[in-house]
Amino acid sequence: MDTIEYCRLHSSQISDKIKDEYFPNGDYDTKKDDFFDKLKNLHAPIIFPFESQFLLKKENYRKIVQVLPEFLASIFQLGFDKVTTFVEYNDQIEKKDLLVTNKNLRHASEVILDSHLLLRDLILSGYNDQYLKNVIFKNLKSLNFRKTHYDIIGCFQVIHSSFNLLLDLPGNTSTREIDFKVPMNDLKRIWLYKLVGDLSIPQQMLMQQKNLDPVDLQIIRAKIMSGFANPHIFPKAPKEEEDRITDKQIGTGKNIDERVPEYGEVNGQNSDTEKQITLIPKNAEKRSSKNQIIVNGKDPITVQNAPFDFLYWIVWCDQNNRSQLNASEEISSDYKAQILKGCSEKIVKSRFTATWINKDNVQKKWDAQSQINKRLGIDLVGSGGETFSISDEYDIELRPYPTK
DSSP: OOOOHHHHHHHHGGGGHHHHHHHHTHHHHHHHHHHHHTTTOOSSOOOOOSHHHHHSSSHHHHHHHHOOOOHHHHHHHHHHHHHHHTTTTOOOOOOOOOOOOOOGGHHHHHHHHHHHHHHHHHTTTSSSOHHHHHHHHHHHHHHHHHSSSSSHHHHHHHHHHHHHHHHTSSSOOTTTOOOOOOOOOHHHHHHHHHHHGGGHHHHEEEEEEEETSSSSHHHHHHHHHHHTSTTTTSSOOOOGGHHHHSSTTTTTTGGGGSSOOOOOGGGSSTTTSSTTEEEEEEOOOOBBEEEEEEETTTOOEEHHHHHHHHHHHHHHHHHHOOOOOOTTSOOOHHHHHHHHOOHHHHHHHHSSSSSGGGGOOOOHHHHHHHHHHHHTTOOOOEEEEEEEEOOOOEEEOOOOOOOO
16 A cells, blocks of 8 residues: 555544544545545645655654644645645735634744744844844744644744744843743654654754753753754755755654654653543532543542533633633633533533632632642643633543533
């Protein structure tokens, strides 16, 4: 079986949950097959924002199906024609605040490609060109990511973060205003780095140094300056890289695989079950709550309805790209209807009824946050201002509420 057909076949193993998330109209198979049909006629490898020659190795593709199914779903959803033309756009766009989504990846790609070319010039100037610094800063600041992504947006996010690091290497350019999110799921992060290739190296170096105690910013800067940010090593922008494609195998530049742990070897643990949480809503029995939360495959933890529903709500909003729970706002009746779709009237009336749902009971939301984190023994639910969010360190599976 040739590689294309092998990858097409293994794409069927992507979970129904991911298919439903990216293909609510149920056209996953149609778009997946269309992508592979066109892929057969690919004349040159995709090199931005991911590297197709790395992806389309059978052993790599199998693991990406397991680890980053959302990445594959996202490129099937976007379509072959769009994915292969990110480096061809050349519009003059106004660089203002842009929340990066699938709909505006064209603009995001232009901002990042422009920044790539300017960073190369800045490095050649010895980081002395203040005008270039200002333009790159404006470029990077214009892109905003609502959360950490693990699909194709995650590839752009990794490159954006790497460029943020590169801009501030001398330590005299404040980049605190730039949106900077590092993927905290160890296994997914590793495979995003592999897919992105060379441009993930600055972020890899940062994460390696962060595993040490204490973190020394001078050491991080020195390593990235000597190992990546110099005119002899810094990679050309994709538009300039046609010669590179034929000279070396994409995805293996600078021995990236030697620096990144292999699948299943993160932190010496079994990464298939590492940092996984499952939420299982259940009906109460004899007025006793039976909801279960399973952390890393350990024995289930029983949680009362109020904090359990609080956690479930936040995770559901995060996974469905809905606005996050705000302490001073009422919960959306539309969201509740979607979460409890198909449930009996009895279930609908018994769930999401605790006092934390009301905007006038702000403290009850903080109480629910505290109860969940204390019950699980981890800082799973965080808050910024009055908005609650979920730690990126965990993959969370939501089981449906009982229908009766």
